[in-house]
Amino acid sequence: MAGVATLRKPKAESRATRTGAAGRLGPKIRRNLSAHGFLIGAVICFTFFSWYPIIREFIMSFQKAVYGGGYAWAGWSNYVRIFRDPTFWQAWRNTLEFTLLALVFGYAAPFFVALLLNELRHARGYLRVLVYLPVMLPPASALLLFAYFYNPQYGLFDDILRILHLPTSQWVFQPGSGFVSVAMVSVVIASTWMNMGAATLIYLAALQNIPGELYEAAELDGAGLWRRIRHITIPQTRLILLMLLLLQIVATMQMFVESFVLTNQGGGVGDNTLSVVMLIYQYAFAMSGASNYNSASALGVMLMLVLAAFSGGFLWLTRERG
């Protein structure tokens, strides 16, 4: 829309500028004006909804609400307050637990599935569609379905365990806060089912780009299956493997919807599946009565810095040498 408005203008003005005093400078300014006219819509949206909120998050984390409206300087008090909150430490621990478990389940599985799919000569299209189908479901649909499977009274999973005469479980509502808790594993299973399709298809595309001669040569040299995977497949897909590792860790550190829907926004028994982003949400919007945007911002700043430091360190460690 903005583009249309500015584009019509130069045409109408062109005669005026040509005869005007602007002389040689005219066309250049005009070209720049129309170029900025095309940019302006996106720049306004970035300013209001991306650049300004980033700065504002830092500012808000050092402010406090004043009785009767407005904000005042608060120094580090928001940070001090959330450091003293035991839930804060719990949330970080849970997020780390989720991230590590999601790596164990969700990072290796897509790679091996992609390896398998790449070897099959039949039914590949069908299997590819299957793996990606859950990615397309609205998360609430998929998670409400899992919440139903996990239901301790009538859920499918406990029914299967009962038929097999195994002890049943409370799944996401299983108490206990060990580092590998049943509750968190349940969240990770649902999350992996929902999300693994995308990574699988990206790996599959990478595998298809490996030149066949490499395998040919390795086989002639007597390399077995495992050594071919180790010395050809993995080095050839190294960049994609590292890229997805980074993206997956950054994404799982921001886990929210899985635990939020599966545990009815409670964060499990004794907060054992409460994540950092859920705690941001609770600080900002769900704390009874006194919602506190400033503590939430302080926590947001911490998560932002942790993720930025992690990404930076990761990229630095894995940079191409030479």
Place this chain on the structure above:
Amino acid sequence: MAGLAATARAARRRPVAGTTTRTLISGASLHRRRGRITYRVVLTLAIVVFTLVFIGPIYFLFTDGLKSTQEVIATPPTLYPHQPHPGSYVQAFDRLDMARLFWNTIYYAFGALAFQLVFDVAAAYSLSKLRPVLGNVIFFLMLATLMIPSTVLVVPQYVTMTDLPILHLNLVGTPEAIWLPTVANAFNIFLLKRFFDSIPSDYIDAAQIDGASPLRILRSIVLPISRPIIGVVSIFGLVAVWKDFLWPLLVEYGYTPTRETLNVGIWQAAYGTPQNLIIAASAMAAVPTIVFFLIFQRNIMAGLTAGGIRG
């Protein structure tokens, strides 16, 4: 229709013996007796296990909505609805006001798409071909936002939305609260700009000499060439709004009549609604995305890899 087309395509793509490119395991070893048997076993296992794991839950998603409330919570569970209750779908549709939820989601998704296409295409075109003063700085600042994970910004974004600076508008509860932030998507701009960069400038120069305005060049030269990338951006733009949860929960939650998206609407109704109705509602919410996927599966899969990685 889509299913037919997909099977036809799959049939065409099935490789003829000898024409496959070499993968981890050589074609020759698969033709040996032992190799053939192992391959058959692995293939069968893969098809059975994948179908169980990925279609299994989706099967229950669609059939359990047909069960009565008693049957849904019966132990042991029934594999298929013994007394089908298509009425649960109708009941869920009315009780959750699904018609409105569907309409809201479609309205938000296509509105966001329109804003993204107009503003992001225009911006990428300007950055790639018109190259204004400070364009590179702006592009760098846009790309820098990719380093900031989106969920950590929800609080300042929400507070900004309640009182836009300078304009002093409260957009919470309006469709713009969903539409406008989707424009601030550096990944879209990056993809579009990279594609526009590959368009030879000879075309642009020729049109310029003929006296075409920048808008005319965008419309008659750049857009027709860029159909594939615009397709990718559109598909992922629609899916992103359809799947988003946290942001619509913050800005469209708790209005009467409801302004929620499907995703938030069925979650909000989940507690205190009989289980079979919730499953039926979840199934209905999933239908459009599944149909959309089956129609556009080739574009979606190509987009996943061509566009690099979508965060």
